[in-house]
Amino acid sequence: MNIRLFVLSASFTALAGVAFGQGLSSATLLKQPTDNWPTYNGDYSGRRFSPLTQINSSNVHTLSLAWASRFAPAAGSAGATVPIKSTPLMVNGILYFTSPNNVWAVDARTGRELWHYEYPPNTGSTIGNRGVGMYGNWLFFESPDSHLVSLDARTGKLRWKVQIADPKLDYTPTVAPVVIGNHILVGIGGDHLDNPGFLESRDPETGAVQWKWWTTPRKGEPGIETWPDEYSSSHGTGQTWIPGTYDPEQNLYILGTGNPNPVMAEKSRKGDNLYTCSIVAINADTGKLVWHFQPSPHDTHDWDAVQTPIQFDGVIDGKPRKLIAQASRNGYFFVLDRTTGKNILTKPYIETLNWAKGIDAQGRPIPDPAKYPTTDGVLVSPSSNGATNWPAPSFDPDTGLFYVGTSRPYAMFYLTDTDDHPEGWGGRDTGVGGDPGALLAIDYKTGNIVWRHEWPSGNGVTHILTTAGKLLFTANGTNLIAFDPANGKILWHTGLMAALSAGPITYLLDGKQYLLIAAGDGLYSFTVNQSAK
Amino acid sequence: MKAWCYRIMFYPKSMTLLLAVAAWAQSPSAADNSNAASAAAIAGSKENPAAVNRGAKLFAANCGGCHGANAKGGPGAPDLVRSVLVLDDEKGILIAPVLREGRPNQGMPKPNLTEPQIADIVAWLHVQTYAADHRTTYTFLDVVTGDAKKGQAYFNTTGKCGSCHSATGDLAGIGKKYEPFALQSRWLQPRGARGATASDSPRSAIKVTVTLPSGESVSGTLDHIDDFNVSLFDASGEYHSFARDGATPKVEVHDPLKAHRDLLAQYTDADIHNVTAFLVTLK
Numbered sequence: 001m002n003i004r005l006f007v008l009s010a011s012f013t014a015l016a017g018v019a020f021g022q023g024l025s026s027a028t029l030l031k032q033p034t035d036n037w038p039t040y041n042g043d044y045s046g047r048r049f050s051p052l053t054q055i056n057s058s059n060v061h062t063l064s065l066a067w068a069s070r071f072a073p074a075a076g077s078a079g080a081t082v083p084i085k086s087t088p089l090m091v092n093g094i095l096y097f098t099s100p101n102n103v104w105a106v107d108a109r110t111g112r113e114l115w116h117y118e119y120p121p122n123t124g125s126t127i128g129n130r131g132v133g134m135y136g137n138w139l140f141f142e143s144p145d146s147h148l149v150s151l152d153a154r155t156g157k158l159r160w161k162v163q164i165a166d167p168k169l170d171y172t173p174t175v176a177p178v179v180i181g182n183h184i185l186v187g188i189g190g191d192h193l194d195n196p197g198f199l200e201s202r203d204p205e206t207g208a209v210q211w212k213w214w215t216t217p218r219k220g221e222p223g224i225e226t227w228p229d230e231y232s233s234s235h236g237t238g239q240t241w242i243p244g245t246y247d248p249e250q251n252l253y254i255l256g257t258g259n260p261n262p263v264m265a266e267k268s269r270k271g272d273n274l275y276t277c278s279i280v281a282i283n284a285d286t287g288k289l290v291w292h293f294q295p296s297p298h299d300t301h302d303w304d305a306v307q308t309p310i311q312f313d314g315v316i317d318g319k320p321r322k323l324i325a326q327a328s329r330n331g332y333f334f335v336l337d338r339t340t341g342k343n344i345l346t347k348p349y350i351e352t353l354n355w356a357k358g359i360d361a362q363g364r365p366i367p368d369p370a371k372y373p374t375t376d377g378v379l380v381s382p383s384s385n386g387a388t389n390w391p392a393p394s395f396d397p398d399t400g401l402f403y404v405g406t407s408r409p410y411a412m413f414y415l416t417d418t419d420d421h422p423e424g425w426g427g428r429d430t431g432v433g434g435d436p437g438a439l440l441a442i443d444y445k446t447g448n449i450v451w452r453h454e455w456p457s458g459n460g461v462t463h464i465l466t467t468a469g470k471l472l473f474t475a476n477g478t479n480l481i482a483f484d485p486a487n488g489k490i491l492w493h494t495g496l497m498a499a500l501s502a503g504p505i506t507y508l509l510d511g512k513q514y515l516l517i518a519a520g521d522g523l524y525s526f527t528v529n530q531s532a533k
Numbered sequence: 534m535k536a537w538c539y540r541i542m543f544y545p546k547s548m549t550l551l552l553a554v555a556a557w558a559q560s561p562s563a564a565d566n567s568n569a570a571s572a573a574a575i576a577g578s579k580e581n582p583a584a585v586n587r588g589a590k591l592f593a594a595n596c597g598g599c600h601g602a603n604a605k606g607g608p609g610a611p612d613l614v615r616s617v618l619v620l621d622d623e624k625g626i627l628i629a630p631v632l633r634e635g636r637p638n639q640g641m642p643k644p645n646l647t648e649p650q651i652a653d654i655v656a657w658l659h660v661q662t663y664a665a666d667h668r669t670t671y672t673f674l675d676v677v678t679g680d681a682k683k684g685q686a687y688f689n690t691t692g693k694c695g696s697c698h699s700a701t702g703d704l705a706g707i708g709k710k711y712e713p714f715a716l717q718s719r720w721l722q723p724r725g726a727r728g729a730t731a732s733d734s735p736r737s738a739i740k741v742t743v744t745l746p747s748g749e750s751v752s753g754t755l756d757h758i759d760d761f762n763v764s765l766f767d768a769s770g771e772y773h774s775f776a777r778d779g780a781t782p783k784v785e786v787h788d789p790l791k792a793h794r795d796l797l798a799q800y801t802d803a804d805i806h807n808v809t810a811f812l813v814t815l816k
Contacts, residue, residue, distance in 0.1 A: 168621045170666055192666045194615055235615060352798060370802070375674040376809075377717065378802045410797045412721065412805075418673040421605040423614050423665035428673075432722040435792045458756045479759055491762055 023137035023153065024091045026181050030248055031365035037090040037505040037516075039243075040131055040176040041392070046245035046310040049466045050506045054513035055162045056469030060482045060492045065526040066514065068497075069111035073102045073521075078206065079126025079144070083501035084518040086131030086176060088394070096134065096153065097502075097518065098235040100126035100144050100174075105156060108509055108516070115156030119143050125172040125190065130242070130390075130502075132188060133177030133184060135204040140184050142173035147255045148186055148202055162207035164188065169195045171239075177202075178243045178253070180284045183210060185253060186307055187240025191302070194235035197276075199253075201287060212288030215240060215257050215275050219305030222289075223274035232269045235280075238276035242306040242390050245324070247338060252281040252290055252322060254311070254338065258304035264373040265417045265426025272297040277305040278332070281341060291341030295328040297364050297451040300372045301355065301413060301429070302384035303330040310395045310402065311463035312336055314444055316485060324443050327393055327404040329386030330355075332365055332446050347447025349440055352408045373413035373427040384429045389461050392503035395444075396466040396485050402444050403472060403485065405462040407437030436460050439474060441488060451488035458499075465504040466513075473515065475500035480517060482522075497522055572674045574664035580656040588657025589651050599641075604661050614661050626656035673714045677813050679803065684811030687804050690798065694808075700815055702736065708815040717809040721797075723790055738790060741765050743775050744783040755786060 024038050032043050034052050041048055054065060073080045079100035088097035094114065095106040101122075103115040124144025133140045138159060139151045145167040164186055165171045171190035180187045183201040197215035202208065213240035216224040219230045227233035237260055259275035260269055278297035280289055295305040309326045316323070325340035331353045335345040342364025354364040371378050385407070393404040399495075410432050417426035437460025439453040458477040465473045472485040477499055482492040498520025501523040505516050515526040522532025575582050593602045599610035606612030613619050622628045632651045635643035646654070664670050686692040698704050711719060739755040743763055753767035763784050766776040776784055790796075 166617060166621065170618070170620075192668070325551070374802075376676045376678040376806050379721075379800055379805060381797070381799065397742075407649075412718070414673055414676075416673060418674070419603065419605060421601070421612060423605065423612075425668040425671065428568070428668050430669055430718055433797055456760060458759065476759060480653060481760070490760065 002195045007009075011140050013384070014404045022221035024111070024134045025177075026179060028133065029179065029508050031508075035441045037365070037507050038134060039089070039178060039241065040133075041308065041503075042250065042505060044180075045312065046063060046308045046395075047113050047397070047466075048224050048308075048392050048464065049396050049468075049505060051468045052506055052508060052513045053467070053469040053472065054508070054528075055467065055506070055515060055528050057471055057491055060469075060471055061388045062524050062529045063482070063492055063494075063515065064365050064529060065172065066495075066527045068522055069106070069113070070522045071097075071102075071104050071106070071113065073099055073183065077101065078121060078123075080124050082128060083498065083520045084523070085128040085174075085502050086518070088177050088505060088516060088518060088523070089132060089134055090505065090509075090516065091134060091153075092192075093509060093525070095516070096132050096139055097523070098129040098131055098141050099521070100129045102129075103132060103139065103151060103156065105143055105153065108119075108122065108507075108514070110527070111523060117151055117156040117158070118144070119149065122166060122167070125141045125170070125174075127172050128174050130174055131176035133179045135179045135182070135184065138204055140177040140179075140186075140202075140204075142175060142177070142186070144173065146173050146188070147172050148177065148184070148207060148386070150204075150207060160207055164200065164202075165195075171195060172241070175241045176243050178246070179204070180246055180253060182188065183284055185244075185284070187243075187255070189239045189241030189258065191237050191239060191259060191263055191425070194237060196234055196236070197238040197258060198289055199282065199283070199287070210409035213282055213287045213289065215278075215280075216260075217274065221321070223292075226272035226274040228270055229270065233273075235261060236273055236276055237263075238273075238278070238330075239304070240306070241304070242308060243445055245309055245311050246284065247281075247311055247322075250281075250339065251284050252307050252338070253284045254279065254281045254302070255330075256295075256306040256309055256326065258278075258306055259299050262416060262422040262424060262426035263393075264397060264413060264419065265415055265419075265422030266298065266300045266372055268421055270298075273299070277303060277330075277334065279305060279309050279324070280477070281338070281339070293334070293336050293341045293343060294364055295326065295332060295334055298367055299330070301330070301380060301382075301409070302425075303328070303382075303386055303467060305329065306390065307388060308393055308495065309336075310393065311399060312395050312444075314400070316344055316445065323394070323444065325402055326404065327406070327440075328444070329382070329388060330365065332380050332389035333402070333404075333442055334363070335444050335447070336472040345444070345447050347444060349404070349447070349449065350382065350387045350406060352410065352434070353387075355380050371413075371430070373415040375418065377412040379410060379432070380413050380429075381408060381410045381434065383392075383409040383431050383434070384413075385411075385431075385461070386411055391461055391463040393467075394464040394466045394472070396472070398468060398470070399466075399485050400440070401441040401442065401450055401485065403464045403474075404440050405437070405460050405464060405474060406440055407434065407460045409434035417453045439464075439483070439488070441485070452485070453488050453490075463500055465505040467504060467506060471532075473504045475519075478519070480504075480519075494526075496524060535805050557561060557631050561610055563622045570660045570664040571670050574667065574670040575660050577667055577670060578658050578660045578663035584653045584656040585660050587650075588653035588655070588660075591646070592657055595646065596654070604658060614665050618812045620662055622655070622659070623637060628655050628658060675713070676717050677810055679806030679808070679810035681807070681814050683803075684809065686809030687808055688811055689783040692804070692808065697792070704812065704815055706815060708813045713809060713813050714740075716812055718806070720808065720812060721793075721805065723793060738788070740787045740789075742787075743773070745775075746781060756786070758786065772796070
């Protein structure tokens with residue numbers, strides 16, 4: 001492990017030395033930066049916790065707008081009304097963010113646009129785009145028509161684009177690439193058709209494939225025994241549409257995978273269906289699977305387990321442990337040992353769960369076959385939208401609490417494809433009600449909910465940021481709200497012109513801490529009014 | 534049904550396989566049940582409906598014997614809905630050559646089809662992939678599987694439905710007004726909208742009373758509520774909006790449909806199917 005670290009840091013130093021004056025060195029990503037937000041989750045841990053304290057619980061009541069700007073795609077273009085779902089990166093005073101087919105660079109001091117790149121019109125899905133990855137002066141994002149596109153961050157000019165999947169297969173490429181060393185880690189989404197899922201590593205200079213890991217096994221590979229045959233496995237999907245987290249000590253990229261296909265018609269895919277709905281640890285240099293844990297064996301409800309698996313070090317039964325935790329879309333909170341993938345804790349975080357018969361010896365929920373979709377419908381909670389979804393959770397090391405935005409929806413799950421060879425979704429669910437949901441603070445040691453804030457309206461599945469300033473930022477509808485992360489007390493709020501649409505970020509710029517919010521087609525920069533020196 | 538049997542020559546592995554091929558070819562249900570392309574899928578695919586209909590018959594007669602009448606494949610013959618060639622195709626550029634020449638080296642003989650027939654089959658195949666790809670075009674199947682008598686008993690006893698509803702009053706004729714799937718969806722969630730909760734609509738059925746520290750109180754139809762504001766329309770249609778700060782002012786929300794939401798945690802699936810079966814009888 002020490003050797004590994006040495007090799008990594010040596011190569012990173014060399015890289016930083018050669019290349020990039022104003023760009024982003026890969027070595028920066030190994031630190032916990034406060035003057036940058038250089039990767040999707042701010043740092044590799046996925047905690048979305050900032051050690052900054054300039055904005056804090058004592059002065060948050062003075063938090064006020066520094067600037068707000070709108071960044072709308074061309075009117076009438078595909079996806080023009082899709083909100084900014086990307087967590088912006090902030091590197092050297094410049095913000096980089098996306099909406100489908102669009103990338104912007106904006107001066108973080110003023111909100112002024114430096115450049116706006118528009119990808120050529122295409123027929124790909126514009127459901128969302130979750131942002132760019134950055135390496136040196138190069139930016140990387142995914143196009144709706146399944147290309148990895150690289151831009152020069154200084155100019156917004158296209159460097160190259162490479163196809164990552166057949167554009168005609170209706171994948172939904174939305175994930176923000178993650179940069180680890182000289183690897184651009186690229187996933188993909190989309191379960192409309194029964195296309196294979198994958199994670200791949202691309203070369204930052206050429207876009208060439210360094211390695212590719214299929215999320216479902218092929219003939220002879222471990223896990224193939226969890227499918228009827230190679231055919232069902234190779235059409236079993238398991239997409240990779242949310243960035244994972246990275247443990248530099250083990251050189252493991254740990255991410256969640258999506259649901260199996262056909263989504264709701266399970267007849268042709270009996271078995272656990274590895275590695276769908278799984279948390280998988282992949283060696284970042286080789287693309288080899290090191291360990292896995294499956295939150296939803298044999299899923300039939302579209303409960304992707306892609307939610308950010310957050311890494312932190314904690315204490316379990318008096319012993320220090322390297323942990324990773326996920327509040328999964330299926331309604332269960334999981335804590336694993338991130339060196340082995342072994343389960344430490346499994347506990348439901350919504351009370352309405354009704355689809356499992358219990359928890360097995362490995363800590364996995366046991367799906368109740370009576371709740372597989374049927375032609376006349378079965379009532380299940382949560383709905384296919386899940387108890388949570390892709391919006392970013394957060395872990396605050398000061399409180400030791402895991403925060404997640406949740407809801408408690410019910411749906412009727414209907415099987416529509418009774419063929420022995422179902423296709424695509426093979427069924428649908430229709431929502432039949434539920435509650436707006438709650439912001440939850442979960443104790444990782446017990447899975448107990450330490451505090452909750454029930455929302456009077458809206459959708460409780462929303463993004464979270466915590467800071468060492470004893471603050472938790474999240475939103476309910478168009479209300480941006482600061483909570484005390486220790487007890488759930490509301491400390492501050494303000495109204496936005498649209499609902500929060502991406503994870504809030506924070507950084508120091510010119511010695512001043514800013515909170516940056518994406519909502520709809522707007523960015524909002526907030527700071528505290530400091531007394532004159 | 535005319536079905537090619539060349540597959541047998543290429544894959545004479547076992548008698549079981551032969552039987553399987555025969556069963557596949559002869560099963561009429563595959564074509565006309567579950568995922569038979571809906572009108573919505575035909576419309577969405579922008580293919581000519583007449584061509585699609587002709588294509589369905591041509592496919593069943595000429596291709597279905599091996600690929601299945603629904604194109605989902607058969608032993609040794611690929612699933613064409615998952616075929617990358619079919620998915621990549623536009624206007625038959627990729628499919629037509631295969632239909633003209635066959636793939637003799639892969640066991641598919643040259644079909645005997647005219648160019649218009651090939652175009653019809655291409656149109657039909659495009660609808661199949663479109664249909665699989667777009668779940669909003671999927672057709673719901675029969676939801677009337679329950680026992681109407683048990684449903685009636687649940688309605689009158691366990692479910693306490695009778696405390697607000699009457700089979701001969703507000704629900705009279707409900708089985709005539711809605712087809713069964715819509716009926717099941719609507720009685721489970723009368724408000725209708727997917728995931729609807731506290732509504733932002735002035736037409737909401739949700740009532741609210743706001744009591745100020747002074748003791749003054751305003752009641753009406755809920756317009757909006759969050760942690761920082763509550764607004765309502767009073768009986769005269771006048772709009773009122775109040776800032777909220779924790780427990781001040783006092784806000785009491787009365788949602789007449791809360792009982793329906795609470796029942797979601799109590800129904801068994803059999804209860805649901807039985808109640809639907811009962812309500813369907815209320816013609």
